[in-house]
Every structure is written in structure tokens, then in C-alpha cells.
Amino acid sequence: MKTITLALFVMLFSMQIFSQEKTISGTISDENGLPLPGVNIIIKSTTNGTQTDFEGNYEIKANVGDVLSYSFLGYKTVEKTVGVASNISFAMVVDSDALEEVVVTALGIQRKPSNLAFSSHSVKMNSNTSNYSRGYSKRSNRKSKNKNSYPNIAQSLSGKVSGLQINSTNRGINQSTRIQLRGSRAITQNNQALIVIDGKIATSEELANLNPKKIKDVNVVKGANGAALYGSQGANGAIIVQTKSGKWKMPKELKKVINSQKTSLVVNQEYDTEEYEEIEENQFENVRVSPLSTFSIDVDKASYSNIRRMINNGQPIPPNAVKIEEMINYFKYDYPQPTNDHPFSINTELVVTPWNKETQLVRIGLQGKTYSNEELPASNLTFLIDVSGSMSSANKLPLLKSAFKLLVNQLREQDHVSIVVYAGAAGVVLKPTSGSNKDKIIAALDKLQSGGSTAGGAGINLAYKLAEANFKKNGNNRVILATDGDFNVGASSDKAMQELIEEKRKSGVFLSVLGFGYGNYKDSKLETLADKGNGNHAYIDTMQEAQKVFGKEFGGTLYTIAKDVKLQIEFNPTKVEAYRLIGYENRLLADEDFVDDTKDAGELGSGHTVTALYEVIPVDTKSDYLKSIPDLKYTKTQISADYEDELFTVKFRYKEPDGNKSIEMVHVQTDKVSKASVDMYFASAVALFGMQLRNSEFCNSTNYSTVLELAEKGRGNDSSGYRSEFIRLVSSYNNL
Structure with missing residues (x-):
């Protein structure tokens, strides 16, 4: 009998321990001990999570016994079980096995890929590139005359290749560029990655000045493994570029190996197509x-x-x-x-x-x-969400959904939310729903997936139609558009969007515009929409920024005085x-x-x-x-x-x-x-x-x-x- 009683006591005690919620905090660093911002921390088997801030710090509420999953591109995912300790801090470990693509011969020296165990990225260049700055100046009404007819190819690799660090001492196409691959621990300044263009050693400036339209592909070999290909010159890694017009050709046996790799990471996306309106500085x-x-x-x-x-x-x-x-x-x-x-x-x-x-x-x-939130009038909010193919990356639709949940959690019973999405076409995924039914709104957000083209004009028309149909007199009637701004179907020019939104604002419905992502971010379009739609424009790059926009500045974001x-x-x-x-x-x-x-x-x-x-x-x-x-x-x-x-x-x-x-x-x-x-x-x-x-x-x-x-x-x-x-x-x- 005593044994049974003791067993029941232990079981009840264990259940009590594992049901205790506590705040877990800590600092995550990289392999060099430097703070690592943007690490995703998720409670396993749930959607609850957070990210490390710019100093690598994080904070999350979890129960004892929960498993926390820590993930970051290019590093091994780490799982930690919540126990007695309230601080979980550690250094992430580079995942050299996650990227297995092996390419290239080094300066004419052929090696068998089977003898080289190293990580590599293959970056396929897309010819659809554009200037950093486009559009028209409101002051001069003339097109931007940016001398850079193409983006900096070296900088375009940043964010696409794990651990690649691009440091520039000057700005512009003729900048002085220093390229390092994460993992180089040298304390001297002589730890730059080797640059090879069409089989010949080149400088980082030559790489920066290459026209991306002339590049066939780029292969990046990380860390000291570059020595296996190029000897001591490649000890800090290597970037190998093959141009379309170059006579140097990759050996057939290596091509065969590259094509057979099933786990290789190939980045095939447009880059540097961000658009900003020209600014002419005010004079005295x-x-x-x-x-x-x-x-x-x-x-x-x-x-x-x-x-x-x-x-x-x-x-x-x-x-x-x-x-x-x-x-x-x-x-x-x-x-x-x-x-x-x-x-x-x-x-x-x-x-x-x-x-x-x-x-x-x-x-x-x-x-x-x-x-205060309680003093604000009842809201009629229409979420207009871009779910096109360009929104698929982690810093776009996934971040967007998490950001909107912060807003939903502050809604009151008298507030109502509708959700309109657009890709190749536009549609309503949630009819007006009271803020008291947060689970239903969040469930609708969770179901959103990206794919298709970007019919932004159709989405705006449908969102305003829904907002006007549910208009609250003396209330806060607002469309909240969330997108990267990459409209490519229907009305897409800044002028066309301006005319559309100027007509829509006559309805008394205000507009907030939230920008997400990078690489094809269309700042000029989003600014135009916000300016002409009686609204505001914010760019959300992290959950911390989402908390600022939807948390600390909730009233200012949504209620115009x-x-x-x-x-x-x-x-x-x-x-x-x-x-x-x-x-x-x-x-x-x-x-x-x-x-x-x-x-x-x-x-x-x-x-x-x-x-x-x-x-x-x-x-x-x-x-x-x-x-x-x-x-x-x-x-x-x-x-x-x-x-x-x-x-x-x-x-x-x-x-x-x-x-x-x-x-x-x-x-x-x-x-x-x-x-x-x-x-x-x-x-x-x-x-x-x-x-x-x-x-x-x-x-x-x-x-x-x-x-x-x-x-x-x-x-x-x-x-x-x-x-x-x-x-x-x-x-x-x-x-x-």
C-alpha cells in the first residue's frame, strides 16, 4: 500500500512540475562567440515562438518539460528541454553537412569530388535585375539617373549564402569590398575569401563590378576546405564565378556530380530589384x-x-x-x-x-x-494580405502571420476583422468576425499559403468593397495591406495605384501599409499607397518591429486623430x-x-x-x-x-x-x-x-x-x- 501511495505521490508531483509555466531567457551566439540575431526559437509541436534580438538575446514562456527548438540557416538545429534552470544560453554549431554541393576544379587542377568533403552553395544568376532606384521624383518629375546600371553582384550574395559576410568601405559600384566566409578565425586582416572568375584569380572589386546579366552561375566553397581546391590561397574559402561568355568550362565529371546532388541548395531567385523613389536633397x-x-x-x-x-x-x-x-x-x-x-x-x-x-x-x-485602447472607437478592419509566390520566404508570409496575431490579440468584442487575400486573383477567406472570436481569426491566418502571381489591384478593390459594406459610422474603418509591394498583374505602376487609391479614399476608409521582406521590396509603391490612402507605411523586418507597430503603437497605427x-x-x-x-x-x-x-x-x-x-x-x-x-x-x-x-x-x-x-x-x-x-x-x-x-x-x-x-x-x-x-x-x- 505504501508503494502505491508513493508512486501516486511521485506521479502527481511530476505532473505539477511539468505544468509549471516559466520564462526562459538566454543569449545565442555563433561559433565565434558573437551574438547571433534572428535565431528562431519554437516550442516543439506548437506554433509558439520568438526570435533573438540584435544582441542575441531572447525570452519565451514555456512549461517545464517543453522542448525548445533553436534553428538558424547554416547551423545545426538544437533542441533543449525546459527544466529547473531559467536561462538557456549556448553557441550554435555550423552545419557543414547541410550543404553538400561540390563543384569546380581549382585553377585547372582537377580533383575527384568524392575526395573533397566540404560545403558549397550554387547561386544561379537571374537576368531580371534592376537598379536600386527607379521611378519619378515628385519635385523634378524626371526619371532617376542612377549610374549603376546593375546591382553589386558581391552584395547580392549576402543573405543567400550561409555565413557569407560582405564588408564595404565605400558605397556604390566602385566600392572597396572585403568578403569573408563565416568560420574564419584569423585575427589578421588577411582572411578574405579567394575570388576566381572563369578559372582566374580576381579581386573582390572585379567581382563587385561584374554585370549579373553576364554571369552563368556562382559557386561558394566555405571555410578552410577551399585549401583542398586552391591550396593556401583558398584556405579562407573561395567564390568561383562562371560567366556566359567565358571560355573556361567545368569538367564533365564534376558537372555530373553537381547534377546528381539531391541535397544541394540552389538559390534561384531575383535580387536587388528593390525600388525607391528618387530623392533630391533640399538646398538652402x-x-x-x-x-x-x-x-x-x-x-x-x-x-x-x-x-x-x-x-x-x-x-x-x-x-x-x-x-x-x-x-x-x-x-x-x-x-x-x-x-x-x-x-x-x-x-x-x-x-x-x-x-x-x-x-x-x-x-x-x-x-x-x-x-487608451478602451477609448478608441469600434474598428472595422480588413486585412488585405499578399499570398503570391514572392511572399514565400520566411521573412515575408510566415513573419506576416505572426505579426498579425499580435494585432488580433488586442481586439475587443466590438471590433470586427475581415481577411482578403490576393495572388493570381483575389478572394475573401474570412467574413467580418468579432474580436471576441480570436481563435477563428488566427485559424484563418494559419491556413494562408503563398503561390501565384500578384493581382494587387484586384485585392485592393475587393478589400475596399468589403470594408465599405461593413462601414461603421463614427468608427475606425481601415484596410491594412501587408505585402512586399511586388504588384505584377493588373494596375501595377505607381501612377495607376495612386489613381486607384485616391478614388477609394473617398469612401472614408483609411489605409495602413505594411512592407515585408527584401530583394524585391517595392518601397515606392507602398509609400504611394499609404500617402494617397490617408494612412501610414511601416516596414516590418522582425517580430520586435511587429511588436512595436502592433503593440506599443497600436493606437497610432490604427486610429487617425x-x-x-x-x-x-x-x-x-x-x-x-x-x-x-x-x-x-x-x-x-x-x-x-x-x-x-x-x-x-x-x-x-x-x-x-x-x-x-x-x-x-x-x-x-x-x-x-x-x-x-x-x-x-x-x-x-x-x-x-x-x-x-x-x-x-x-x-x-x-x-x-x-x-x-x-x-x-x-x-x-x-x-x-x-x-x-x-x-x-x-x-x-x-x-x-x-x-x-x-x-x-x-x-x-x-x-x-x-x-x-x-x-x-x-x-x-x-x-x-x-x-x-x-x-x-x-x-x-x-x-x-
Whole structure:
């Protein structure tokens, strides 16, 4: 009897232990002990999971006895059973057996593949490539003239070959490139991979300058195994390129082996077809000729997270991908909540420019009123999800589904969700469903699979039709489009999409646009859709970014508190000689548009902040940026002396979400230079970094150390860690 009682006690005790939920955290590193971001951690036999952050850290809730699966491309999957310990940290191990393709003879020396045990990637080149920058400039209405008629082939391998690191000291096609294969432990700088083009040793610059259209295939041999092919020259791995016109041919016996490999990884996909609208940097404007500066606000933040993705992947950053205003507005600033009937507060600051002591820096900040989730009106949300073939990769549809689950978990009973998908055609997969039925909504998301072409226009039409049919009066009616922007069936040009969405916004349905993935990301299309659809545009590269967009900024992402928000600044010519707006190049408006209520402008969401920076040249200051202006014959400018203590006047116009007539606010900035606040230090650091990425003529010979110094002064109370992450990104980019 005692034995039975003891057995029951042990069994019950074991069941109690294995039902305890606890938080497991840890740090995952690579084989060199460096933090490994983006490792997938999944509770086995469930869909619950997370990813490591940029420092390799993670946190997940699991029960004792659960099995955690850790996976990352090019590394062996590791399984750990949750026990008493709450910390599980370890280094991943390179999976050299996962990639078995063996190719190539080395410099004419033939080896039998059976004698060579090493890993290799074969990357088939696709001729359908394009420039980093395309489209039309809103300011100049002319096509981009990017001199790079083809992308950098060396950089295109980044992200396609496990462990391949591409470091560039300059940007552009003639950059200085250093290529390393993960696993090289040399502490010297002489550990670059060997480059072989058509059987001859070449430099990394020659590889970078090759036109991808002329390449037949590329084979990458990793690690010290390259020595088996090329001796000591290939000890750090080798990249072997075969061109279409080259006379060098691979031996028949090796071709036979390559064709027979069933487990070889062949990457056959388009790359570097990302599209960005051309940006022409704002110049200094003479106040006597152009005293007014008018622009639309921009709360989009896609540019920063997109740039972050490129830096973390070791990719070059196309200048037209750098939108300084979106970088600045990615971060929160300590502006006070509005205290009057207007939905936002206005804040200004004037300091000496950190990168040019001869000029002054102006910060203009808006703080949108913050509403709690319970205060928001009932929502009629239509998820419009791209399930075409281009969305198949892990950082697209799988990440998209996980991101949308974060949104679904915050819905209330009065909120309703519909789901429309599009590929070769569009269809409804979920009719309006209450937020109280989260399991049904999530089940519909889980069933989504990718395949087919991209009928984006048909999807937009169907989503708006469904949203209008279920329109909630005095509610939040919104379509949330999630895609990589690769529309290739039906209306696909930016202009066609603009006309379509301008017509749809008349329904009173707002639009949020979420971008996913890379390689064929169409930033210009998604920005057009968001701008013209009374919405916002975000780029989601990780679950951490999804949590920011759908978690911390839920209200701002989904609920508009003011639309068509415009700013017009009038500078006092007795105080300011010239000014330039930093960023917002694609948001500039004609001065007369400020009072024209038919002109579209940006929207402000609950809790959103908007920041704009101006660099101004004070009167009687010598500057190389000042341009002489000829005297006017018929026009004489008379300057008023009645406002000697004023630097500028800011006027704001906005409409209520359902209104058609704008409301105006006015704010005056005195000519008083103050010590820079913490937020001013940080905003100026982000602006300067953006200018450097764009190779701006106004950087005044500063380098990344200046950015880091300013950012450190502006770190402040960084509770969410976003400012610290920026500092790490700048440091990483500085070391490339």
C-alpha cells in the first residue's frame, strides 16, 4: 500500500512540475562567440515562438518539460528541454553537412569530388535585375539617373549564402569590398575569401563590378576546405564565378556530380530589384526670395527599419532608401500632451548646429493626443494580405502571420476583422468576425499559403468593397495591406495605384501599409499607397518591429486623430539669411497648397509624434552655402522691423478625421538659442547619420564618431532600448 501511495505521490508531483509555466531567457551566439540575431526559437509541436534580438538575446514562456527548438540557416538545429534552470544560453554549431554541393576544379587542377568533403552553395544568376532606384521624383518629375546600371553582384550574395559576410568601405559600384566566409578565425586582416572568375584569380572589386546579366552561375566553397581546391590561397574559402561568355568550362565529371546532388541548395531567385523613389536633397533657400517653407507631415517610419535590416545583413544602403524624416520620426520624443481642444501640442527648440557652428538648428515637434485602447472607437478592419509566390520566404508570409496575431490579440468584442487575400486573383477567406472570436481569426491566418502571381489591384478593390459594406459610422474603418509591394498583374505602376487609391479614399476608409521582406521590396509603391490612402507605411523586418507597430503603437497605427496636416514656416528676414528643411523632400507642398483644403497631406495617429529639423543661416553670417541672388528690377522687398525678437512663425492646418474644412494653429519662435535638450541631441544624431548615408554636401566633413557622440548625449531614459539599438547600428556600420 505504501508503494502505491508513493508512486501516486511521485506521479502527481511530476505532473505539477511539468505544468509549471516559466520564462526562459538566454543569449545565442555563433561559433565565434558573437551574438547571433534572428535565431528562431519554437516550442516543439506548437506554433509558439520568438526570435533573438540584435544582441542575441531572447525570452519565451514555456512549461517545464517543453522542448525548445533553436534553428538558424547554416547551423545545426538544437533542441533543449525546459527544466529547473531559467536561462538557456549556448553557441550554435555550423552545419557543414547541410550543404553538400561540390563543384569546380581549382585553377585547372582537377580533383575527384568524392575526395573533397566540404560545403558549397550554387547561386544561379537571374537576368531580371534592376537598379536600386527607379521611378519619378515628385519635385523634378524626371526619371532617376542612377549610374549603376546593375546591382553589386558581391552584395547580392549576402543573405543567400550561409555565413557569407560582405564588408564595404565605400558605397556604390566602385566600392572597396572585403568578403569573408563565416568560420574564419584569423585575427589578421588577411582572411578574405579567394575570388576566381572563369578559372582566374580576381579581386573582390572585379567581382563587385561584374554585370549579373553576364554571369552563368556562382559557386561558394566555405571555410578552410577551399585549401583542398586552391591550396593556401583558398584556405579562407573561395567564390568561383562562371560567366556566359567565358571560355573556361567545368569538367564533365564534376558537372555530373553537381547534377546528381539531391541535397544541394540552389538559390534561384531575383535580387536587388528593390525600388525607391528618387530623392533630391533640399538646398538652402534665401529668405528674401522664399520666406515660406510648406510641407506635409510624415509619420511613416519604414525607412529606418529598412536601413536597419540592410546594416544587419551587411548590405550597401541605396541613397534613395534613406528618408531622413522617417529615420527621425521612428523614435519617440518627450513632447507634452495637448492641453486644449486641438488634438496635438506644438513644440519648438533652437540650438547651435552640432555639425556646423556657423548655423543654427531648429526642431519643430508635434505630439498627438494619446488614447487608451478602451477609448478608441469600434474598428472595422480588413486585412488585405499578399499570398503570391514572392511572399514565400520566411521573412515575408510566415513573419506576416505572426505579426498579425499580435494585432488580433488586442481586439475587443466590438471590433470586427475581415481577411482578403490576393495572388493570381483575389478572394475573401474570412467574413467580418468579432474580436471576441480570436481563435477563428488566427485559424484563418494559419491556413494562408503563398503561390501565384500578384493581382494587387484586384485585392485592393475587393478589400475596399468589403470594408465599405461593413462601414461603421463614427468608427475606425481601415484596410491594412501587408505585402512586399511586388504588384505584377493588373494596375501595377505607381501612377495607376495612386489613381486607384485616391478614388477609394473617398469612401472614408483609411489605409495602413505594411512592407515585408527584401530583394524585391517595392518601397515606392507602398509609400504611394499609404500617402494617397490617408494612412501610414511601416516596414516590418522582425517580430520586435511587429511588436512595436502592433503593440506599443497600436493606437497610432490604427486610429487617425487628424488628417491632411500641413505645416508652413515663415522665416523672419531680419534674423535668418537662409534655411533648409532636412528631409521631407517627397512631402514638399506649394505655398498656396497650405490654404487649399482640396490638397491631400499627412495623417496623425493617436500618440504619434512628428519632428522636423531646419538648418538656418543667421543674418550677417558668412557661409559657402549662400548663393548670390541678382537684384530685381520691378520688385522691391521691404522688410518689417516690428518683429525683431521673432525668428519664425509656424502655422499648422489639419482636418478632423471625418471633416472637410481645415483648422489653423499658430506658434511663434523667438530668437533665443538654448542649450540642446537630450531629445535634440538624439534627433540631430539621427539626421546627421542619414545625411552621411546619403553623402550629403551639408555634412561639413563630419564622420560617424560625431554621430555616436551626439547619440550618446541623447540616449536619455531609453526604456525600450531603441536609442541604444541605433548606437549599435551606427557602430556596426562604421566598422564595415
